[in-house]
Amino acid sequence: MHEMGIAKSLLEIIKREMKKSKVKRLKKVRVKIGELTAVEPEALRFCFEASIKDTDLDGARLEIEDVPLTGKCHDCRTRFRFHHFVSLCPVCGGKKIEKLTGTELDLVSIEAV
Amino acid sequence: MHDILIEEKILSENDAIAHENRHAFAERGVFVINMVSSPGAGKTTLIERMTPILLDTLGRFAVIEGDLEGDLDAVRIARAGVPVKQITTGKACHLDAHNIAHALPWALEQDAGLLIIENVGNMVCPAEYDLGEDMKVTVLSAAEGDDKPLKYPAIFDASSALIINKIDLAPHTDFDIERARANALAINPSLQIFETSCRTGEGIEQWCAFLASKTLALRGSVSTSR
Ligand SMILES: Nc1nc2c(ncn2[C@@H]2O[C@H](COP(=O)(O)OP(=O)(O)O)[C@@H](O)[C@H]2O)c(=O)[nH]1
Ligand SMILES: [Mg+2]
Ligand SMILES: [Zn+2]
Numbered sequence: 393m394h395e396m397g398i399a400k401s402l403l404e405i406i407k408r409e410m411k412k413s414k415v416k417r418l419k420k421v422r423v424k425i426g427e428l429t430a431v432e433p434e435a436l437r438f439c440f441e442a443s444i445k446d447t448d449l450d451g452a453r454l455e456i457e458d459v460p461l462t463g464k465c466h467d468c469r470t471r472f473r474f475h476h477f478v479s480l481c482p483v484c485g486g487k488k489i490e491k492l493t494g495t496e497l498d499l500v501s502i503e504a505v
Numbered sequence: 506m507h508d509i510l511i512e513e514k515i516l517s518e519n520d521a522i523a524h525e526n527r528h529a530f531a532e533r534g535v536f537v538i539n540m541v542s543s544p545g546a547g548k549t550t551l552i553e554r555m556t557p558i559l560l561d562t563l564g565r566f567a568v569i570e571g572d573l574e575g576d577l578d579a580v581r582i583a584r585a586g587v588p589v590k591q592i593t594t595g596k597a598c599h600l601d602a603h604n605i606a607h608a609l610p611w612a613l614e615q616d617a618g619l620l621i622i623e624n625v626g627n628m629v630c631p632a633e634y635d636l637g638e639d640m641k642v643t644v645l646s647a648a649e650g651d652d653k654p655l656k657y658p659a660i661f662d663a664s665s666a667l668i669i670n671k672i673d674l675a676p677h678t679d680f681d682i683e684r685a686r687a688n689a690l691a692i693n694p695s696l697q698i699f700e701t702s703c704r705t706g707e708g709i710e711q712w713c714a715f716l717a718s719k720t721l722a723l724r725g726s727v728s729t730s731r
Contacts, residue, residue, distance in 0.1 A: 394598055394630035402515050413509050423515065430632040430659040477658035478691045487694040497633065501510045 398431060398497070399439035403449070405499055415504035418444075418452040426496040427461040428477065461494030519634055522602035526609060526637025530620070533613055536720040537620045539600075539636050541660055542644035543653075544626030547670040549578045550703040551644065551712075552621060556585045558713040559619065563720060566619035569608055571600040573625060588615045599630035602637055619720045632659035639719070640665035647675040651685035658692045666697040668712060673702040 406421060421440075425433050433456045440454045461474040465481035466488035472481065479489045514520060530537050540548045552568060559566050568589040570579040579591035590611050592604050600622065612620050622638065624631045631641075641664040645653055648671055654661045661667070667689050675682055682700065689696055697715065701708035 394633065397597065397599075397601075397630075398515055398633070401518060404518070405511065405513055405515065409509055409511055413507060415507050415509070419506070428659055428662060430629045430657070476655065477662075479694055480691070497515050499511050499513050499515050501508060501512070503506060503508050505506050 395431060395435040395439045396443075398436055399443050402440065402499055403443055406449070406502055409502065410504055413504070416448070418449045418502060418504045420453045420455060420503040422455045422457065422500040422502070424457045424459050424496040424498045424500055426459045426494040427474075428491075428494045429497050431497060433458060457500075459493050459496050462492045463489040464492055465489060516633060516635075519602045522606050523635035523637040526602055526605050527639075528637075529609055529613070530637060530639075531723075534618060534724045535612070535620050536618060536723045537622065537636075537638040538716070539622045539624055539631070539638035539641045540644060541624045541628065541631045541641055541664070542626060542646070543628050543649060546626070546644045546646040546649065547703055548623045548626075548644055549581055551668065551670060551701065551709075552582055552587075552623065553585050554701075554703045554706065554709050555713050555716075556582075556587055558710060559717065560586070562713065562717040563617075563619055565615065565617040566621065566720075567612055567615040567617040569600075569605070569612065569620065569622045571604070571623060571625045573598070578623065588617070594625055598625055598627045599634050600624050600636060601634045605636045618724045619716065628653070628657045628660050632657075632663050639723075642666045642668060644668045644670050645685060645689075646671040647673075647678055647680040647682070649680070651680050651682070652688060654685070654688040654692050661689055661692045661696070664693065664696065666699065666715070669698065669700045671702060671704070672700050672707065673704040 425431050437454050444450050464471050465486045467486035468484040470483045542548050568582050568587050570591045576591045579589050582589040590608050643660055643664040686698055699712040
């Protein structure tokens with residue numbers, strides 16, 4: 393399960409930023425997880441909570457925004473949400489699709505005091 | 506209370522190291538592929554089968570073997586006469602850019618135009634970890650389900666090529682090669698698809714020809730070593 397590795401990378405960035413901003417208590421963490429990533433949101437939450445338990449960061453809440461996979465058709469310019477990950481324009485049947493959202497695996501912001 | 510905006514990719518550190526790896530390989534004209542599959546799809550056997558053909562067309566190539574434990578696969582490759590470096594990931598179910606950065610000096614010393622990285626057998630995690638490769642190659646065997654592309658879309662989306670291996674088994678299983686192709690292309694219409702059997706040798710030549718052409722295109726000149 394690679395969500396443990398993702399949680400570790402996430403916490404490294406958080407600790408770096410907390411040091412930079414001179415804050416001590418972490419309250420909330422906001423992340424975005426795209427539909428197309430191979431990351432299970434609930435598994436990440438589990439790993440995040442397990443990693444901060446009994447540490448200085450214990451009690452922080454992880455807020456996950458699930459981002460749907462959307463794209464734009466190269467031929468007819470339609471913007472649409474992918475159906476079952478299939479790269480196909482629902483209007484003209486075009487297959488040249490530019491992905492707009494859904495590949496995120498981002499730390500957005502934190503709340504701390 | 507501070508609201509601190511960060512807006513950073515969670516795997517930004519891995520991505521930065523992968524970027525450096527990619528740069529170092531490109532500078533030395535090394536074409537790098539990252540082979541991904543479920544355990545047992547036939548990655549190591551494919552490399553064994555590819556070896557005589559690639560040695561003939563390219564003169565040299567090198568292999569990095571990612572394994573949870575043990576060095577059985579590395580021993581198989583070494584026996585075939587190819588320089589091979591083993592990376593044991595322990596509990597991690599994928600290679601990361603750091604692993605490759607450590608093996609990079611060794612890889613460059615091999616003076617090979619092609620580096621094949623066999624990732625740890627797993628179709629989920631390697632999708633997120635860029636190693637600095639030129640292309641990801643997914644191997645799907647006919648001993649698995651032809652619906653796998655729909656179940657693991659991230660890795661099929663991230664790959665440039667797909668090898669459907671063990672096609673010798675297809676007549677004896679429910680695996681429908683056309684359906685597998687269609688499912689993979691539905692996820693990623695630009696996938697280059699190859700069909701191989703390490704049992705009969707079918708398709709190995711075509712796959713190697715593709716790989717060799719990519720390697721030679723990068724090198725910019727045909728090998729004159731033979
Ligand atoms: N029938 C058949 N068996 C194969 C083929 N390719 C590999 N195998 C067998 O599949 C098993 C796993 O192969 P291996 O290369 O170790 O898979 P890896 O885990 O992806 O490296 C071995 O017993 C191979 O002999 C093939 O094309 N046809
Ligand atoms: Mg293997
Ligand atoms: Zn369209």
